[in-house]
Amino acid sequence: MKILIKSGRVIDPANKIDGIMDLLVEDNKISKIARNIKPEADKIIAAENKMVLPGLVDMHVHLREPGREDKETVCSGTQAALRGGVTSLLAMPNTTPAVDSVGHLKILQEAIKKGSRANVFICAAITQDRCGQEINDLTSLKKEGVVAISDDGASVDSDAVMLKAFQRAKEEKLLVICHSEDKELSRQGVVNLGFTSTRLGLRGISAESEYKRVTRDITLAKETGARVHIAHVSCQESVEIISRAKKGGVKVTCETAPHYFAFNEAAVLGYDTNFKMNPPLRSKEDMLAIRKALGDGTIDVIASDHAPHTENEKDIEFERAECGVVGLETELAASITELVGNNLFSWEGLVRAMSLNPSRILGISKGTLSAGADADIIVVDPDKAWVVRKEDFLSKSQNSPFLGRSLKGYVEYTFCQGKVHKWNS
Amino acid sequence: MNWARKDLLGLEELSKEELGLILATAESFKEVSTREIKKVPALRGKTVVNLFYEPSTRTRVSFEVAAKRLSADVINIATETSSVKKGETLIDTGRNIEALKADIIVMRHNFSGAAVMLSRHVSLSVVNAGDGWHEHPTQALLDIFTLKEKLGRIEGLNVSIVGDIAHSRVARSNIWGLTKLGARVTVCAPKLLIPPAIEEMGVNVTQDIDEALKNADAVNVLRMQFERDGETAFPKQLEYFKEFGITMERLKKAKKDIIVMHPGPINRGIEMSSAVADGAHSVILEQVTNGIAVRMAVLFLVAQANEKIKNENTD
Amino acid sequence: MREKAKILDKDAIARTIIRIAHEIVERNKGIDNLCLVGIRNRGVYLAQRLAACIKNIEGQDVLTGSLDITLYRDDLALASGQPLVRKTEIDFDINAKNLVLVDDVLYTGRTVRAALDALVDFGRPKSIQLAVLVDRGHRELPVRADYAGKNIPTSKDETVEVRLEETEGRDEVVIIEKG
Numbered sequence: 001m002k003i004l005i006k007s008g009r010v011i012d013p014a015n016k017i018d019g020i021m022d023l024l025v026e027d028n029k030i031s032k033i034a035r036n037i038k039p040e041a042d043k044i045i046a047a048e049n050k051m052v053l054p055g056l057v058d059m060h061v062h063l064r065e066p067g068r069e070d071k072e073t074v075c076s077g078t079q080a081a082l083r084g085g086v087t088s089l090l091a092m093p094n095t096t097p098a099v100d101s102v103g104h105l106k107i108l109q110e111a112i113k114k115g116s117r118a119n120v121f122i123c124a125a126i127t128q129d130r131c132g133q134e135i136n137d138l139t140s141l142k143k144e145g146v147v148a149i150s151d152d153g154a155s156v157d158s159d160a161v162m163l164k165a166f167q168r169a170k171e172e173k174l175l176v177i178c179h180s181e182d183k184e185l186s187r188q189g190v191v192n193l194g195f196t197s198t199r200l201g202l203r204g205i206s207a208e209s210e211y212k213r214v215t216r217d218i219t220l221a222k223e224t225g226a227r228v229h230i231a232h233v234s235c236q237e238s239v240e241i242i243s244r245a246k247k248g249g250v251k252v253t254c255e256t257a258p259h260y261f262a263f264n265e266a267a268v269l270g271y272d273t274n275f276k277m278n279p280p281l282r283s284k285e286d287m288l289a290i291r292k293a294l295g296d297g298t299i300d301v302i303a304s305d306h307a308p309h310t311e312n313e314k315d316i317e318f319e320r321a322e323c324g325v326v327g328l329e330t331e332l333a334a335s336i337t338e339l340v341g342n343n344l345f346s347w348e349g350l351v352r353a354m355s356l357n358p359s360r361i362l363g364i365s366k367g368t369l370s371a372g373a374d375a376d377i378i379v380v381d382p383d384k385a386w387v388v389r390k391e392d393f394l395s396k397s398q399n400s401p402f403l404g405r406s407l408k409g410y411v412e413y414t415f416c417q418g419k420v421h422k423w424n425s
Numbered sequence: 426m427n428w429a430r431k432d433l434l435g436l437e438e439l440s441k442e443e444l445g446l447i448l449a450t451a452e453s454f455k456e457v458s459t460r461e462i463k464k465v466p467a468l469r470g471k472t473v474v475n476l477f478y479e480p481s482t483r484t485r486v487s488f489e490v491a492a493k494r495l496s497a498d499v500i501n502i503a504t505e506t507s508s509v510k511k512g513e514t515l516i517d518t519g520r521n522i523e524a525l526k527a528d529i530i531v532m533r534h535n536f537s538g539a540a541v542m543l544s545r546h547v548s549l550s551v552v553n554a555g556d557g558w559h560e561h562p563t564q565a566l567l568d569i570f571t572l573k574e575k576l577g578r579i580e581g582l583n584v585s586i587v588g589d590i591a592h593s594r595v596a597r598s599n600i601w602g603l604t605k606l607g608a609r610v611t612v613c614a615p616k617l618l619i620p621p622a623i624e625e626m627g628v629n630v631t632q633d634i635d636e637a638l639k640n641a642d643a644v645n646v647l648r649m650q651f652e653r654d655g656e657t658a659f660p661k662q663l664e665y666f667k668e669f670g671i672t673m674e675r676l677k678k679a680k681k682d683i684i685v686m687h688p689g690p691i692n693r694g695i696e697m698s699s700a701v702a703d704g705a706h707s708v709i710l711e712q713v714t715n716g717i718a719v720r721m722a723v724l725f726l727v728a729q730a731n732e733k734i735k736n737e738n739t740d
Numbered sequence: 741m742r743e744k745a746k747i748l749d750k751d752a753i754a755r756t757i758i759r760i761a762h763e764i765v766e767r768n769k770g771i772d773n774l775c776l777v778g779i780r781n782r783g784v785y786l787a788q789r790l791a792a793c794i795k796n797i798e799g800q801d802v803l804t805g806s807l808d809i810t811l812y813r814d815d816l817a818l819a820s821g822q823p824l825v826r827k828t829e830i831d832f833d834i835n836a837k838n839l840v841l842v843d844d845v846l847y848t849g850r851t852v853r854a855a856l857d858a859l860v861d862f863g864r865p866k867s868i869q870l871a872v873l874v875d876r877g878h879r880e881l882p883v884r885a886d887y888a889g890k891n892i893p894t895s896k897d898e899t900v901e902v903r904l905e906e907t908e909g910r911d912e913v914v915i916i917e918k919g
Contacts, residue, residue: 195622199437201537201558201594204621271538316514317536319557446824453808453825462861465811495811725811725825732816 001042002026003420005413008047008379012054013348013356014368023052025375028418033369043420045413047379053351055087055376055416056332057358057366059177060152060231060255060303062324063089063120065111067096072308072396074108075115077328080306080395082421084329085411087376088119088359088366093130094153100125100136102144109145118416119376121364123148123177126165132156135165142172147362150177152231155213157183163220170226175361177229178217180238181279185209190319192280196265202318205280211237218242222250229361230254232305234279236289243298253361255301258327258334259401261290267401273314273321274401277307295344300357304331308397326395330388330402332380336409340382347382377415384410431731432544432551433723435560436601444569444602450722451570451715457494458717467725468497472527475501476518477554478534483689484554484564487713488531491720500527515539519547528728532556537594548735550727558592564688565598567719569606571712572643575684580607585637587613587669588647588696591620595647595688600626613637613669634669635678643684646671646696662695671697676706684708741916747874747892747900748913756889757786760871761793763887768838773866775803775837779855780826783807783843785906786873790842803837805830812854830862839865840887844902846872849883874913876900 003025010021010033022037023030058081064072072080074091081089091108093099099108099122112120124146128134132154141149149169155178156162169176186209191197193204214230218241221228230242233256245252259277264287267275275281293299307324314321327334335354339345345353359367366376388402414421426442436444457465473492475485485501492499502522513521515534522530529550532540537557544551555561573579584603590596590612603610604627611629612619619630631637638644651662676683685697685706693699701707748756768774771794778787784806791804808826841855852870859868871887876894892915894900899916903909 193621195625198620198622199597199626201556201560201597271541312514315516317534317542318538319536450825453827456827456829457811460861464861466857467811467813467816722825729816 001418002040003043003045004037004039004041005045005047005052005377005379006039008050008052009347010052010369011347011351012369013352015370017369018348023369023377025377025415025418028375030369030371030373030375030377032371045379049381049383050412051347051380051382053085053378053380054355054367054369055378055414056085056354057088057362057364058086058304058306058328058331058354059090059301059358059362060257061089061091061306061328062094062308063091064095064308065115066107070396071310073115074111074120075117076394076396077306077308078116078118078120080326080328080393081118082414082416083394083411083423085332085378085380085414086118086328087378087414087416088121088364089328090121090123090148090362092150092152093123093125098125098130099123099146100128100130102137102140105141105144105146119366121362122146123150123152125149126151126156126176127161130154132158132161135161135168138168138172138174142174146174147364148175148177148229150179150231152177152179155179155181155183159216159220162217163224166220166224166226166228170224175227175229175363176221177231178214179231180210180213180217182209182213185212190276190280191268192265192282194265194283196268200268200271205278207235207237207282207286210235210279211241214238214241218245218250218252221252225251227251227253231303232257232260232279233290233293233299234260235282235286239289239293239298243293246298253300253357254298255303255358256290256294256299257303257305258331258338259325261287261294262334262338263287263401271318273316273318274325274399274403276318276321276323277305277325278323291339291342291344294339294353295349300353300361302331302335302353303358304328306395308395309399310397314399324399326393326397326400329393329395330400330407332411333386333407333409334402336382337407341408375415375418377413378411379413381410381412383408386410428726428730431727431734432540433562433727434540434544434551434553436562436565436598436605437560439605441605444566444606447566447719447722447726448570448573450726451566451718454721454725455715455718457721458714464494464496466496468492468495468728471497471529471728472525473497473499473529473531473724474522474525474527475499475554476522476530476532477502478504478532478539479555481533481555483713484533487716488552488554488720488724491717492724494717495721495724497529497724515543516546519543523547523549528731529724550731552723552727555594557594558597559594560598560601561594562598563716563720563723564595565602566723567712567716568599568645568686568688569602570719571686571708571715572684574711574715575708576642579603582608582642583611583640584608585611585613585641585644586647587634587637587644587671589618589649590614590623590647591618592650593647597626599645600628604628611637611641615669634671635675638675638679638683641679641683643686644671645686645688648688648690649692649695662692666695670695671701673698673700673704676701682706686712689713741918744898744915744917746912746914748890750911753873753911753913756873757789758793760887760889761790761797764790764840764869764871765794765797767869767886771798771800771802773836773838774840775805775832775834776840776842777805777807777830777834777859779841779843779851780806780808782902782904782907785904786844787842790871803832805832807855807858809851809854809858812857814850814854828858833863834859834865835863837865838867838869840869840871842871844873845900846870846875846883846885846888847878847900849879849881852883853881873902874900
């Protein structure tokens with residue numbers, strides 16, 4: 001089976017490709033990128049004025065299976081991923097049960113085998129039940145295929161336990177992904193601490209609760225030489241700390257999510273729980289700092305932190321509502337609209353942040369259009385505007401902060417290991 | 426101007442003109458309570474549901490009296506006796522009340538933003554009777570009404586608010602209302618009870634009670650809640666009284682006819698001395714009387730606006 | 741909106757009020773036990789003018805009050821045309837009085853109905869009479885004016901506007917054509 005994607009703008013930073021070219025897929029692999037490939041294929045996709053990019057790699061996704069299949073399943077989550085142009089994703093371990101043992105890992109792997117439509121990589125928990133006490137059997141977990149560890153949703157509070165975890169991770173050559181939050185400082189906060197929390201009469205979460213823990217996590221990584229990745233960076237101070245550490249040679253990378261560069265705390269003023277997440281939407285200055293850090297490469301990765309929740313858990317009093325938003329189906333368009341559209345990012349920068357960088361950080365052979373690679377490709381109409389509507393989501397949950405907004409950039413085709421999905425609005 | 430809102434959720438969203446309209450309407454309603462027959466048929470056939478998720482006698486009774494003086498039927502739902510305890514969501518409760526064909530929900534809730542959320546899900550009117558630390562619009566309106574009645578104006582007045590500002594919906598609503606109407610507001614509290622960036626609401630901040638009283642035309646004294654889960658900066662009530670309590674000695678150094686207000690119920694000997702509470706400066710009981718007029722005005726205005734909205738929708 | 745005709749000018753209004761004042765005094769055989777209550781807004785000013793005329797005739801003040809009927813209307817939404825609920829000011833006992841209710845225009849009769857309801861809350865007058873500057877017909881309730889300045893046949897598409905010195909800066913009554 002041969003598929004030819006004709007005359008699109010092919011962007012593949014790994015191979016320094018950016019130009020109008022043809023791309024040939026043969027037997028589910030990328031076989032050739034060149035100008036004017038002879039149109040002898042079973043199927044030809046006309047891609048004039050379209051972008052042809054490596055499939056996105058989202059390294060922060062909550063698939064909710066096992067345990068909360070009412071919110072999302074491997075099947076629905078990976079379908080949503082494909083719809084959003086994401087062909088590979090990292091599943092976070094805060095499921096029920098948590099991915100903290102080989103036994104629990106097998107449950108998830110079984111579910112993936114049965115239901116997955118995309119490439120799912122697995123992040124295991126650092127500690128048992130993500131309680132921050134007993135470190136899991138990282139050797140066995142690594143052997144069974146996990147590519148990173150994280151207690152995401154929680155931070156390991158004990159410095160001693162975290163130090164040990166970093167040492168073990170270093171030995172196992174595992175990436176440590178840190179949800180950096182000092183709960184003593186963030187207390188039971190629900191919005192950014194400051195005028196917004198005062199105005200709304202809600203408990204605030206200080207930026208300090210994030211950046212102090214970022215500092216600790218980076219310090220431990222430095223001491224142990226382990227690789228650390230800071231998840232969902234939301235504030236200016238964190239960006240500055242990470243930037244300094246990078247310059248000082250620490251093996252640290254980090255990510256942010258579209259909501260942190262698309263919105264700021266002002267969005268919460270109507271108590272809309274689709275803007276409730278942890279860390280919270282910060283100040284306008286923080287939002288601008290995040291954008292800048294994406295532009296200058298301090299922030300390596302854009303990940304969705306896709307966190308599906310049912311309406312029952314979201315459409316309630318703000319303080320009681322769950323934290324988090326869905327993002328798989330909007331992250332590319334949001335990034336195109338906010339970053340490329342505002343000239344903060346080139347298309348190449350976008351592909352790096354959403355595909356190449358996360359692949360390299362996770363050490364997976366994704367994120368490129370090299371000949372011989374799996375045919376994970378997306379064809380994107382960069383100018384097509386669409387309105388985010390609840391009824392169009394493939395995810396089981398629709399808790400999106402972008403609802404009702406018009407975004408630019410539409411995924412027309414997603415190739416995942418050569419299998420083609422065509423999307424219509 | 427005309428009142429067009431079906432709900433009263435807070436004072437932050439109101440314009441100066443809307444605030445003025447409520448106050449002027451309340452002035453007319455005050456007369457009704459002085460009549461021998463203290464009742465007008467304005468809301469005859471309307472049903473007002475007092476939905477209280479937090480115990481409150483004063484506010485609920487005040488709303489009940491206000492509704493009854495407008496001839497509305499009043500139903501009281503308190504959490505202890507309702508299905509709320511069985512885990513019904515706020516939206517479901519609201520929709521059930523709507524299905525009973527009630528017209529106005531007066532809601533007190535311990536979560537900030539609850540009234541805002543409820544109003545988005547029901548077409549009947551929602552009047553916020555206090556939500557978490559967010560707003561308590563009718564309390565602030567009656568405070569402002571009383572001030573205006575006493576001093577003839579709001580514009581240019583110096584008003585100090587003393588007490589736990591951080592956890593006070595009364596403080597927030599007063600700040601929004603007073604500053605919109607041109608008063609200068611000072612908040613005074615121990616440092617930990619002043620919420621971050623409160624200056625951005627347009628107020629001065631001090632931790633010195635004498636400073637707060639110095640040029641004040643009025644002082645609004647908030648109720649201290651020492652029982653709140655270990656968050657209060659002043660563990661000892663007497664210590665608070667020593668540093669922040671309003672006493673006759675302190676008032677002697679203030680303007681001669683400074684007005685003392687309190688939303689009630691008063692903790693005598695903690696927020697203020699009995700001599701102050703019962704003295705000539707105090708307008709605490711007038712606040713209670715004015716609360717009826719203000720709440721009648723609010724119930725009338727939202728009911729009228731919603732009636733109009735419904736008529737327009739069926740046209 | 742088009743002004744179709746002027747029904748009464750300043751002088752005509754003044755003459756009409758004097759005439760009604762005389763009729764009130766005559767009908768009630770003097771002004772003992774008499775009081776005037778104007779319906780907000782223009783009825784109040786007309787009541788005050790009547791009171792002044794009666795004082796000229798009888799040499800004595802007549803009790804005068806004002807009534808806001810917004811809270812007694814039978815249609816809440818209609819009441820929202822009124823920008824503001826105003827005060828009712830009746831500072832005297834209406835029990836056993838001959839009370840003359842004063843309004844500018846008598847039309848459907850619903851305002852008068854509301855006013856009667858309101859008055860009942862204030863006491864039990866011996867009689868209630870109705871004085872209006874203009875009666876334009878189209879009654880929806882069994883209400884009749886005891887004193888009418890002028891009867892003007894109108895169509896329902898028209899409105900009758902009474903303009904007074906106190907509210908509009910000039911005295912006149914005009915018919916306005918809608919559409």
